[in-house]
Amino acid sequence: MRTRVLVVVVGVLVGLAACGGDADEPDPATSPTTDADPSTVTTTTTTTGSGTERPGPAVDLGGVEAAVEPTGEVLHGSLVTPDGRTRTYRLYLPTQRADDAPLVLALHGGTGNGDQLAQTSGYDGLAEANGFVVAYPEGTPTALGPRQLVWNAGGCCAAAVRDGVDDVAFLGALIDLLAEDHDLDPNRVLGVGHSNGAMMALRLACEAADRVAAVAVQAGTVFVDGCAPSRPVSVLDLHGSADRNLPVDGGVGEDSAAGADFPPVREGLATFARAAGCAGADASSVRETDQAEVTVESWGPCPGGIDVELVVVDSAGHAWMGHPAPTGRSDEPYPDLDASLVTWAFLAAHGG
Template sequence: MRRLALLVVLGLAVTLAACASDETSTPTTASTALPAGTTPGATGDVGSLGEVRPAVEPTGTVTHASLTMPDGAERTYRLYLPSTFDPEVPTPLLVALHGGLGWGDQFAETNHVEGLAEANGFVVVHPDGTRIRPRLPSGTWNGGYCCGPAAADQVDDVGFVAAVLDDVGQKVTIDPSRTYAMGHSNGGIMSYRLACELGDRIVGIGVVGASLGVDTCTPPAPVSLMHIHGLADVNHPIDGGPGEGVADVVFRPARDGVETMAAVDGCVASTTTTEGDRTTETWTGCDDDSAVAFVRIAGASHAWPGGTPGRSVSGPTYEGYDATAAIWAFLMAHPRR
């Protein structure tokens, strides 16, 4: 009962947001879009945000929608369209996956990605995991070996995300060369699974405090990866192990997933640089201009770096690095060629 009372796990700050409902929307006023021809993160430098604009007030439209899956399950997601959105123009899209016992609205409040989307003109989808109890918004993902009811019941979350992309595609002209996913903890583990099993549609992923959760990874094309992990993460230790969170999982080492993706992408060699608390290992010579980066942050806990601080089983929020902006800059620098 104590675990169910904790509406946090695997690095999610307690940020209470309204639960999703069917097809409700919040329209707001317009703001400035990214100029035509500008490529955010065009430098490809992991330590730089390139031309990514800082997050602003998200004045676009938020919509909550539901889908009925083949097994009869009702699944939900949150969609953010920036105020400059044009349904006829191919638009980059980011799928953002909450951590275990989180939910879409909560993760949107934590990661500030919708403000970044408003400033840079991309679409964000926050799907909701499988609920642990009907009356609670808290959910989990079947990332393979983790986590919770979704993994135990072998929920087809790859199929769910594919269905979300199909549904959003009825409203948005999605740019297939710039369709990405990012996730935190259990959501990061799920992002790895999407790279491996939905790599025909997911071009790149960014994860925080996660690991590869499946044993086979054979995407049909290279999938870029940015993996961020705090060295003080005791929920999902960077070297693997049971951790101190409530997941009751023996986690796999973070490096296993990074090196798997580097091999899958045909990368040749890696170089390591250090800047302050941050050590970045970057693989080069990858197929089709894909890339792999492993960012390790001394002193950072399991909480989303640069996210909204809050009381959490994850530890304090590391404020010296904006994981959301860094991931977006990296991903946009590596579209599918």
């Protein structure tokens, strides 16, 4: 059973997906970790800007068009999953679709929703400018309200974890539905997400790597036991060094409503690097960029054009970078880097 409703004007909600979980008693029974041995996850520092050579950008934006006014169609739809749950999503179809346009799954953060992430990120405008289709799947309602939603990303968050919601199966069913209904290639699917949605995108890459070619997230970490991708997946994590909700080094974030003990971000990335056969899987290298506050850690080189990278922004917090926060509940977004443009540029270079 499916329903789809055409929306002429985008309805924007002001809930914020800027928390490492939500306040709806997340109660993670355990604190899952990756299969990486922390003693083997090391970092070495290298400098690319020696002599007259200048450091390059954090992410190559060549060939990527900046966002424009979205003038395409916005749809809201639903589907019934095999476990009998009715799940919802928001879809943006650009005015002109590129040949072999990929499908981007954009996953909201804890207590967010699809309309909110579309507003916060401006991903509709990127889709319009670059000719791809973007879907905003929606998580499970919490006690905070029917539009304050969460994902079962493993150790977080809230009702989705307590109820054992199979969000990996939901995302797979949504890919199949959208591929059939909108003539999309189910093998050209990319994932982006923020916070709880970033963790969910990484879980999808861990457990259903055959469904997603690349994942680029902000403020995510792998929060499932035994992450073992069935095929290599390119992964980018953009993270603020001052993130007090989901600290880049792991632990309980001072501002996290979830209260979960998050695994270190680098451990999860090392897991993806090992699965891809990257030469630097056990010792990432660091390069400077042309932004003094931005550094990039890489677990490469990797075969087959795979990249596994961590972009760290000094002094940046948890809010989606480069875009105004929709409510006063968030920390101040870092202004000098556009998280949407950076994540899309990475995705475009790795399957887009």
